[in-house]
Amino acid sequence: xxxxxxxxxxxxxxxxxxxxxxxxxxxxxxxxxxxxxxxxxxxxxxxxxxxxxxxxxxxxxxxxxxxxxxxxxxxxxxxxxxxxxxxxxxxxxxxxxxxxxxxxxxxxxxxxxxxxxxxxxxxxxxxxxxxxxxxxxxxxxxxxxxxxxxxxxxxxxxxxxxxxxx
Numbered sequence: 001x002x003x004x005x006x007x008x009x010x011x012x013x014x015x016x017x018x019x020x021x022x023x024x025x026x027x028x029x030x031x032x033x034x035x036x037x038x039x040x041x042x043x044x045x046x047x048x049x050x051x052x053x054x055x056x057x058x059x060x061x062x063x064x065x066x067x068x069x070x071x072x073x074x075x076x077x078x079x080x081x082x083x084x085x086x087x088x089x090x091x092x093x094x095x096x097x098x099x100x101x102x103x104x105x106x107x108x109x110x111x112x113x114x115x116x117x118x119x120x121x122x123x124x125x126x127x128x129x130x131x132x133x134x135x136x137x138x139x140x141x142x143x144x145x146x147x148x149x150x151x152x153x154x155x156x157x158x159x160x161x162x163x164x165x166x
Contacts (some may be wrong), residue, residue: 005090010046039077067136069157071125074141082118084160089114092140106138
């Protein structure tokens with residue numbers, strides 16, 4: 001087990017979830033994946049506050065920002081055609097469930113969101129939270145955008161991204 005600095009403040013997963021704006025279970029999942037170090041077993045797991053805050057402060061990568069742009073376009077598609085778009089997502093989720101990703105917790109989470117309706121889905125697609133960033137990486141919305149819509153969103157992102165780096 002890693003040594004804990006005497007200056008570190010240890011917090012529970014619930015407190016970390018409040019800091020990150022996610023669920024406690026998402027924090028537990030981050031610990032299990034090694035994205036945040038934890039100390040102690042199971043229900044007694046503690047995290048170093050400075051590590052949780054560092055995770056919160058990390059800038060999104062270019063891929064994360066690009067994914068956000070694409071999923072903002074998907075949210076627009078949900079707004080235009082909620083029934084058809086959510087049915088496409090449900091079909092993709094069925095395919096994902098039957099494929100190698102059957103154990104993915106994100107499939108179940110997306111199923112819950114899709115079942116909650118278009119407004120809930122749109123919020124999840126564009127939210128600036130660690131959970132939504134992770135959800136976008138495991139999205140059931142493949143094929144929702146036309147090739148033209150996808151190219152337009154990517155070109156707009158590249159233009160803004162290039163200008164920001166210049």
